[in-house]
Amino acid sequence: MSLRIKLTLALAAAVLVGLLGFYLQSRLQPYEEIIEHGPAPEAKANPYLAAEAFLREQAIATRRNDDLEAVKGLPGPGNTLLLLSDRSRMSPRQSRQLLEWAASGGHLIVVAERLWDEEARKSGDLILDSLELQQYETDELTAEDASKAADSAAAEPYPELTKLYLENEQAPAYLAFDTGYHLYDAGNRAHAWANSAGATHMLQLQHGDGLVTVLTDAWIWQNRKIGQYDHAWLLWYLTQDSAVTLIYRADHENLARLLLKHFPQALTALLLMLALLLWHHAQRQGPILVPASPARRQLQEHLRGTADFLLRRSGPQRLLQSLQKDIQRRARHRHPGFERLPVAEQWQVLGQLSRLPVNAISQAMRPVAAERIRPLDFTRQVAHLQNLRNAL
CATH class of the missing domain: 3.40.50 (Rossmann fold)
Structure with missing residues (x-):
């Protein structure tokens, strides 16, 4: 296509666009419209x-x-x-x-x-x-x-x-x-x-x-x-x-009312979560232990249970004092007038009866301390008392 033909077509297109624009402008009518968006x-x-x-x-x-x-x-x-x-x-x-x-x-x-x-x-x-x-x-x-x-x-x-x-x-x-x-x-x-x-x-x-x-x-x-x-x-x-x-706004709502007014779904979810959390921690962990049958219990278990009960109920001091009183009762039975002797002479009599050294007897029969006794000291003194009682 020659350059002359291209120029002719471009000029014709420009004329058509101009005529179309003039026609549309003659048909358009401006107007004003107010759109209400409501109060600010x-x-x-x-x-x-x-x-x-x-x-x-x-x-x-x-x-x-x-x-x-x-x-x-x-x-x-x-x-x-x-x-x-x-x-x-x-x-x-x-x-x-x-x-x-x-x-x-x-x-x-x-x-x-x-x-x-x-x-x-x-x-x-x-x-x-x-x-x-x-x-x-x-x-x-x-x-x-x-x-x-x-x-x-x-x-x-x-x-x-x-x-x-x-x-x-x-x-x-x-x-x-x-x-x-x-x-x-x-x-x-x-x-x-x-x-x-x-x-x-x-x-x-x-x-x-x-x-x-x-x-x-x-x-x-x-x-x-x-x-x-x-x-x-x-x-x-x-x-x-x-x-x-x-x-005009002095009646302030408290925090609970504001939360209930604006966040009811969130509060409901929070209450459900708390209820599930309490239920989870309230349930038992692991299987329930079945009580042991009374037929299988032996004398040793009864004695251990009784000792544990007395230890929890009366404390270690009461148990030590009971052992010492039992030793004194046996000594009175074997040596009349034992209870009237001074403490040092009582220990000598116990040494003669049991053939144990006075040092071991003094450790066993020493007065029980009122303060809390360490488990190791309690076990050691019980062993001394048992040896002394068995020797009488």
Whole structure:
């Protein structure tokens, strides 16, 4: 193929590619598509991440803490403590510390957790009981209260929303609290409150030199709801001109609960392994020995067994003393008045009767030591005593 033909074919191919590209470009239409990946891991781990970011945007110093003991080193004046964590395990000492901190000039914001029990005359919420505040379900309100709530709802444009009225403001702030709960100020101490058509959802009272604000719920400040209505504004209003410490996860689970929650299969396998290990070490090693037949036992075996029993039960000192008493008994039988002689004369008499040297007799009849006897010394003294007894 000539060079001219090759150039012609290449030019024709380039033209075709250009025409195809122009056609495709004329048919393509650009568009934008937003793909939702859901909340970031930080937002999933912290339900109040948006609230923290909002406060920092308002130039409010904000820090997060997961320990109730942080209040010990926190000055009261100029500080707000947002306690949004579960308080079911709070001790009376911790509750007392929080109220004392508020009385020193701090602002404590908490969520009511327990319902008032008329029979027990308490709710079990240590902070609410100390402040004489009571929480009820709105369904449990009296008929008179329900009638007032119905009349109020008829006059309200948004009966499901909670309204907070401020002085010198034309319109109230609207908040979406859970209308299923109602706060009651039994001690008549509150100076500010926020109500829906049928219930009260926020109470604020003076406590010592500080403030305590109680809410029926804090969901309005979570990531999904803080941007609704006036939720963010209420957070700013309650914390303005102060530094904020946010505690929303103070109910730490112990190690056993965390392991059971996250590693149940591993714990089950570990328990099975321990059970198998105990079973393995508890079983007998080797075949079980069959007891010997009584018919084959001889007198020598009985004597050896009796001696072993006496040695374990009474000790070597008792056996040596028994042999010495037996020798003295034989000597009294052959030499009357033997027991009244001095020890040295007794040894001479034993030497005359047995025809053994006094040295051997002294080794055999020496007093038995109270301390532990070595096996070699015990065997040697028993041999001397047996020789002396056999010679008598």
